[in-house]
Amino acid sequence: MKLYADTPVRAVLQLVSDLFALVWVCAWVYAALTLREAVLTLNRPGELMASTGAGFTEHMGTAAENVRQVPFAGDALATPFDNLSDTGATMSQAGESFQETVGTLAVTLPLLVVAIPLYLVAATWLPMRVRWIRRATGTRRLDRLAPDAQARLLALRALSSASTSRLLEVHADPAGAWRANDPATVAGLADLELRRLGLRPRPARSAT
Template sequence: MKLYADTPVRACLQLVCDLAALVWAFVWIHAALALRETLLSLNRPGELMSSTGAGLTEHMDTAAENVRQVPLAGEALAAPFTGLSGTGESLSAAGDSFQDSVGTLALTLPLLVAALPLFLLAATWLPARARWIVRATGTVRLRALAPEARTRLLALRALSGAPAAGLAAVHEDPAGAWQENDRTVVAELAALELRRLGLRPKARNGRPVFTRRG
């Protein structure tokens, strides 16, 4: 797999862009995790409410059971304690509900904070980077072909993807020249494709594979 160009300037730009993408992803993921920790810290009031309500319910139930043992007036005396027990249950339920709300917020909000920037990265940098890697890897693998076949395939790739201005600079009718197998034009088109990708032709005995005829 070809990850970076052969030419120093193109390779340096690719490396800088990759590092910038990694830093961008790290910053937003770190921000999302920090936000999650901050939101989870808000759980403390809910925990206190739940524990206080549970403690109140337990103590009031115990008190109600004790006063019920009083002859004749036991049930009447237990009524206030039973009411306070219900208040404790309500307080505990409110605390649990508060914790659930904080937990939901601590999950969804950090996801949104991280997902939007990462989606932007995946929609811009990643497709362009993946296309280059696929195209450059395929181009490098063409080196296993015979020189003439490799040159024609590279020239065909240039015809299908190179800017019109670049093709016009090679020949006024580059497609026709390719069909007629004009070796000079085909070699220049192949060289154009390599330049577009920032790749260098495979050298043989110190000489480049694609040469132009004078």
């Protein structure tokens, strides 16, 4: 697999773009994780509410059980404590609900923060790099062919991908010259394709 160009300038630019993409992704992932930790710190009030409510419910329940033992008026005396016990349960449920909300935000917000930057990388840098790697790797595999066949295939690629102005710099009728197998035009188009990819020609080997 061919990852970087042969020409120094093109290779340096590719390396810089790869490093920038890596730093970009790592920075946003770090930001998302930092945001998650910050959101999770909001769990503390919910934990206190749940703990306080549970403790209050337990104490009021115990008090209600104790006053129920009072002869004749036990049930009447226990009613306020039962009501307070229900209030504690409500507080405990509110604390648990608050913690669930914080947990949801701790997942959702970091995902939203990191999704757009990752999408930008996946929609811009990644397709260009994959396309170049595929083309460069395919071009290097042509080195196994005979020189004439390699040059004609590279020239054909240039005809299908290079700009019109670049093609006209090689020949006034590049397609016609290629069909006629004009050696100078084929060589010029092949060289154009290699330069477009930032590759250098290599000695071709005959297929065995």
